[in-house]
Amino acid sequence: MEQDKKDKFIELRAQGLSFDAISKQLSISKPTLIKLARELSDEVDWLKFMHMETLAEQYKMMRAARLERLGAVLQRVEVALDQADYSRMTPDRLTELWLRLKDKMRDELDHEYIAERGVLSDLAHRDNIDDFKIGVLD
Numbered sequence: 001m002e003q004d005k006k007d008k009f010i011e012l013r014a015q016g017l018s019f020d021a022i023s024k025q026l027s028i029s030k031p032t033l034i035k036l037a038r039e040l041s042d043e044v045d046w047l048k049f050m051h052m053e054t055l056a057e058q059y060k061m062m063r064a065a066r067l068e069r070l071g072a073v074l075q076r077v078e079v080a081l082d083q084a085d086y087s088r089m090t091p092d093r094l095t096e097l098w099l100r101l102k103d104k105m106r107d108e109l110d111h112e113y114i115a116e117r118g119v120l121s122d123l124a125h126r127d128n129i130d131d132f133k134i135g136v137l138d
Helices: 003-014 019-026 030-039 041-083 091-110
Strands: 113-116 131-134
Touching: 003 019, 003 030, 003 041, 019 030, 030 041
Parallel strands: none
Antiparallel strands: 113 131
């Protein structure tokens, strides 16, 4: 069989096409394609992996772009909040806002972080500990 047909088979199979669809496209019998699938399974798997890696990288870029946009909007909202006139709010609403902000701040600080050995040794002077746990206590 010609190498270009094998290459096309690998590409189509990695894209998830069925043997029937590939058979029609390449004009090769289904039993021959099944034998070819056994012979070229490593190449098909490798190309599938490469496709998935490309998709994962694109997702990371899209996610980073979304986070960047959200960060920009958040900054604009924060500027607007800094300029807002809270003097018109009732004491109940101000107290509610204050409590919610305090809870949010606590949530941000309550997450436990683990640093690898040595990262915080200058601060803690305890190089013999495998991990340091950092948290905020009330």
